[in-house]
Amino acid sequence: MKESAAPSANIGKFQDPKRTAKGEPRAHxxxxxxxxxxxxTGTLCNIECANCYIASSPSNDALVYITEAEVAAYLDxxxxxxxxxxxxxxxxxxxxxxxxMIAMARAALARGYKVLVLTNAMRPMMRPAMQDGIxxxxxxxxxxxxxxxxxxxWTEELHDKERGEGAFRQTITxxxxxxxxxxPMAIAGxxxxxESEDEARAGYGALCARHGFDIDAGNPAATVLFPEMDENIEVPEITTACWDILNISPGSVMCASSRMxxxxxxAASPAVLACTLLPYAPEFELGTTLAEAERDVALNHPHCAKFCVLGGASCSA
Structure with missing residues (x-):
């Protein structure tokens, strides 16, 4: 499965890691x-969402299950x-x-790290072995x-529109x-x-209050609201001048603080990527080791602009 480097709405853009389509220096x-x-952990999923960021589904095994031993090697x-x-x-x-999954989480926790797991909280998580492990x-x-x-x-109707009939009730269970x-739980919406962000947070707050969930809907780290990644929408390229124009620091962008x-x-071994959102874009693969992954990342994809720089979003807490 491949991801286009330049969707149709952005023809001519996001081609050169050093220069934009206008010839301006690209931000790194x-x-x-x-x-x-x-x-x-692998792209297989128990459901297939209408707009999954990385096209996970019951049949997509483009990214296979990673193992505890492989995780431990990167912890080393x-x-x-x-x-x-x-x-x-x-x-x-x-x-x-x-x-x-439980063994991998345990390996990280045992070394003193906090562990975050993104899940739909549906049947795979509710299997007895997983419940016992969690x-x-x-x-x-x-x-x-x-x-x-x-x-x-925060409504059953719109959640199920994305994830399928009955998904909301399973997740709430x-x-x-x-x-x-x-x-401890957080929410990804x-x-x-x-709707406005205030309306969305009020809706999630009411949902959590109704069910007694100890999740702060007003805290962006506890209730993370992600922009939609529609590649049919034209987005601007990010130049080095944009940092001052937008009053944004490069250090605030997700690839300044994380790798995947x-x-x-x-593949014979795992690979390290610059971004959680671009697993199929070869230009964002940095090598097989953390040492190789320490190099700069060119913001050479629509997601870089839409999600991170202009959207201000981050997958991390």
């Missing part, structure tokens, strides 16, 4: 404060490189479909494990179990619905 971002290392590299990592994060696909880890490492639940909208078990490890189908 250095890894100035690595604090989150992401692992994609963090120490060797003296990266000031605070958080190890897992995304998918649906992470709880990976049979080694409860065990939450008890053994209190406050260090957080599950960020994908709740695309999973969240109720997590709340009863005492596992979307801003595609034509994936394992491609058929």
């Amino acid at each position: 971002v250095g890894l100035t404060r690595p604090r989150t290392l992401w692992f994609n 590299q963090i120490e060797e490189r003296a990266w000031p990592i605070e958080e190890i994060a897992f995304t998918g696909g649906e992470p709880f479909m990976n049979p080694e 409860a065990e880890l939450s008890d053994a490492y209190p406050g260090q494990l957080t599950l960020r639940i994908s709740v695309d909208h 999973g969240m109720r179990w997590l709340a009863a078990t005492g596992v 979307r801003t595609v619905w034509g 490890v994936v394992k491609r189908k058929g």
Whole structure:
């Protein structure tokens, strides 16, 4: 599966890592404060969303299951490189479909890292073995494990429009179990619905209050609202002059503080990517080691502008 470097609405743009279509110097971002290392657990998912950022589905195994041993090898590299990592994060696909999810989380927690797992809180998470593992880890490492639940909208109607009929009820059931078990939760929502941020946060706040979920809807780290990644919309390229024009620091962009490890189908070893949103764009693959991944990243994709620089979004807490 490949991702186009220049969608039709952006023909002529995002071609040259050094220059924009107008010939201006393209903005680059250095890894100035690595604090989150992401692992994609595999692109297989129990559902297929209408607009999944990385096209996860029950049949997409372009990124295969990563293993505990492979995760541990990168945890060793963090120490060797003296990266000031605070958080190890897992995304998918649906992470709880990976049979080694609990073991991978335990390996990170045991080394003193906070662990964030992105999940839809549906049936894969609710299998007895996963429930037992989550409860065990939450008890053994209190406050260090957080599950960020994908709740695309605070209403059942719009959430199910994205994820399929019955998805909302299954997710709420999973969240109720997590709340009863005492596992810290966060929410990941979307801003595609034509409502203001205040309206969205009020809606999520009411949802959490109704079910007794201890999630602060007003806190952007606890209730993360992501912009939609519509590649049919034209977006501007980010030049070096944009930092001053927009009054934004390069250090605030996600690739200044994080990298993601994936394992491609058929690959001999995992690879390190610049961004969690671009697993299929070869120009954002930085090598197989953290040492190779320390180089600067050219903001040479529409997502760089739409999601990170102009949208101000980050997958990390």
